[in-house]
Amino acid sequence: MSRSFIRFTALAAMALLTSACAAPEPWVKPYERERLADPLMQFARTALTEKHREHVHLVREGARGATGVQGGGCGCN
Numbered sequence: 001m002s003r004s005f006i007r008f009t010a011l012a013a014m015a016l017l018t019s020a021c022a023a024p025e026p027w028v029k030p031y032e033r034e035r036l037a038d039p040l041m042q043f044a045r046t047a048l049t050e051k052h053r054e055h056v057h058l059v060r061e062g063a064r065g066a067t068g069v070q071g072g073g074c075g076c077n
Contacts, residue, residue: 028036043050
């Protein structure tokens with residue numbers, strides 16, 4: 001075996017090992033994550049019930065959380 005062959009093999013192995021450390025592309029797109037979320041991991045059984053409960057809380061308390069909901073205590077959005 002020649003020295004150049006050993007050097008080439010070592011460089012190829014190092015390139016292969018360092019490419020494994022690169023950040024992979026996401027398998028799931030951001031807009032697909034909602035459909036793939038496991039329902040067992042949610043606090044509420046139905047999303048509609050939780051959304052209604054949050055709306056009632058925002059209307060009655062007149063508070064705004066960090067949920068991105070706009071509007072005040074009057075119930076209008």
